[in-house]
Amino acid sequence: MTRPVFVTGASGFIARHILLSLLRAGHAVRGSVRSVAKAEDVRASLARHLGRDPEGLAFCLLDLTRDAGWSEAMAGCGALVHTASPVPLEQPDTPETLVLPAVDGTTRALDAAARAGIARVVLTSSVAAISGQKAGAVARFTTTDWTDPNLPGLSPYALSKTLAERAAWQRAEALGLKLTTINPSFVFGPALDADTGASLGVIQRLLTARDPAVPRVSFFVVDVRDVADLHLAALTDDTTAGQRIIAASQQIWLREIAAELRAAHPGHPVPRLPAPDWLVRLLARREPALRWITPSLGRVVTFDTAPCRALLGREMIPARQAVRDGAASLIAHGLA
Ligand code: NDP
Numbered sequence: 001m002t003r004p005v006f007v008t009g010a011s012g013f014i015a016r017h018i019l020l021s022l023l024r025a026g027h028a029v030r031g032s033v034r035s036v037a038k039a040e041d042v043r044a045s046l047a048r049h050l051g052r053d054p055e056g057l058a059f060c061l062l063d064l065t066r067d068a069g070w071s072e073a074m075a076g077c078g079a080l081v082h083t084a085s086p087v088p089l090e091q092p093d094t095p096e097t098l099v100l101p102a103v104d105g106t107t108r109a110l111d112a113a114a115r116a117g118i119a120r121v122v123l124t125s126s127v128a129a130i131s132g133q134k135a136g137a138v139a140r141f142t143t144t145d146w147t148d149p150n151l152p153g154l155s156p157y158a159l160s161k162t163l164a165e166r167a168a169w170q171r172a173e174a175l176g177l178k179l180t181t182i183n184p185s186f187v188f189g190p191a192l193d194a195d196t197g198a199s200l201g202v203i204q205r206l207l208t209a210r211d212p213a214v215p216r217v218s219f220f221v222v223d224v225r226d227v228a229d230l231h232l233a234a235l236t237d238d239t240t241a242g243q244r245i246i247a248a249s250q251q252i253w254l255r256e257i258a259a260e261l262r263a264a265h266p267g268h269p270v271p272r273l274p275a276p277d278w279l280v281r282l283l284a285r286r287e288p289a290l291r292w293i294t295p296s297l298g299r300v301v302t303f304d305t306a307p308c309r310a311l312l313g314r315e316m317i318p319a320r321q322a323v324r325d326g327a328a329s330l331i332a333h334g335l336a
Contacts, residue, residue, distance in 0.1 A: 004028035005235065006077040006118070008109055009084025010059065011038040013197035014124065014187060017228035018081060019057070020049055025232060028056035030077055032084065034063055045193040064105025074116035081231055082109045083124040085164060088157060089198045090289050095156035102160035103167050110168060114175040120241070121172065122234050125165040125181040127220070127246060128158035131301055142304040143183070143244040155292050165244075178241035180234040182227065185248035185303060188322035189224035190329035199224075200335075203326050206258050207268045207336035213275035217296045218253045220303055223317035223325070233311050245311060248303040250319035260323050265331065 005022055009015050010031025022029050023046065033039045039059035046054045060073050064084055074080065085102045092098060106123070113121055132147030132154050147154065147162040165181055172179035187199045196204075202219070205211060230247050234240045255274060262270045277297045284290035309316060330336040 003076060003078030004030045004056070004058070005079045005081060006074045006113070007031045007081045007083060008062065008105075009033075009082075011042055011195065012083055012087075013191055013195070013199050014184070014224055014227055015083045016042060016045060016192045016195075017224050018083065018231050019046060020192065021228040021232045023050060023054055023057060030058045030060060030074075032060055032062040032073060034061065036061070041193070041195065045195075049192055064101040064108065067108070070108050070112040071115060074112050074118060077116060077118055079120040079122070079235055080109060080113040080118050081122045081124070081235065082106060082168075084109075085124070085160065087198045089201055091155050091157060091292055095159050098156045098160035099163055102164040106164045106168050107171055110171040110175060110177060114177060119176070119178050120235065120238070121168075121177050121179045122231050123165065123168050123179060123181045124231070125168075125183045125244070126158075126161040127183050127185045127248065127303060128155075128161040129165040130183055130244075130246065131303075132158045132162065136299070139300060140302045140304070141246075143246055143307070153295060178238065180240040180242070181244045182230050182234060183244055183246045184227045185220040185222050185246070187224050187227055188221050188319070188326040189226075189317065190325040191333065192329075194333040194335060196330065196333070196335065200326050200330055202254075203257070203261065203323060204330055204336050206261055206270050207265065207327060207330060209269040209271055211275070212271055213273040213279075214255050214258050214271055215275045215280045215290075215293060216254075216277060216298050217293050218251055218300055219257070220248050220251045220301060221319040221322050222247050222249045223322035226308075226312060226316050230308055230312055233313070237311065240311065243307075245308050246303045246305065247308050248305050249316040249322070251300060251302055252319040252323070256320075257323050260320050261327055264324050264327060268336065
């Protein structure tokens, strides 16, 4: 691709890896950020990882909630990768806090792409837009599944991702855009720098013994480096247009993550004790962060990973390595 790839939310944990993959593959990149300071931080971080000045990298300032700048931002670009969306450390009381930027921002991004003559769009959605259905009804999900936005107890984040992806498909059809969505499961793996977003919060909580015991929950994990390469692979493979690609590697229990961390970092106070389900439910009455995991206690949710394995064209990074490398990066950046 000779024209730059436009990447929204270039300061994000995943987007920094997407930028690195794009630059390594020889693409020019224009990234949107919310402040000049973030642009400088991303540039410095990428320079460290590339071992050279990131030529072909430019930035512009955009906010998902404001019109300013969107009309001209993508002029001259050849494709859009839309990653920006609020990813909270804790769920807000009002879903609109997440839903409005996610949905309006997606509409703004796709409209701006169409105005700039961009036809190819890759959107970072989530399995949160796929697997939010009646608990226990389905345990294995494919790309034909959709989260029910009216499901009682659905988290504001899952609602925001579901409505944003729905909006993207509708907008893409109306505007004649070739859209692929990458729907990652829980993303671990190394942060490129100290700006880790919310994604490594689970590992950080364990390494710092934020909770005294380990709830009986499992995660379907994918490494951030695989997520980045899947965005790049989708972008350069037009046969993926019109498809949702679940980016997911392996299921792992939180107690297995804790054991992995204890083995790799014996100096850290990683909790050992299992937290009984009744205790988690009791504590969830006072601790909002626990409220959102109670429906997942003991539940194993799996995904069809065959399409993403085929698209990636190489072995996916195992969940345990994603955990280890995520932890090592937190420790290296002084965050755990
Ligand atoms: P981060 O929080 O690290 O990145 C989010 C990005 O969105 C940041 O660049 C942030 O900017 C930007 N952003 C948020 N709100 C706005 C706004 N109002 N205007 C402009 N930019 C905004 O999260 P991740 O990297 O983890 O997530 C990136 C994408 O991947 C998201 O769409 C997320 O839903 C999706 N995803 C993530 C998963 C995970 O486990 N991490 C799993 C599945 C999907 P700023 O730096 O200024 O805050």
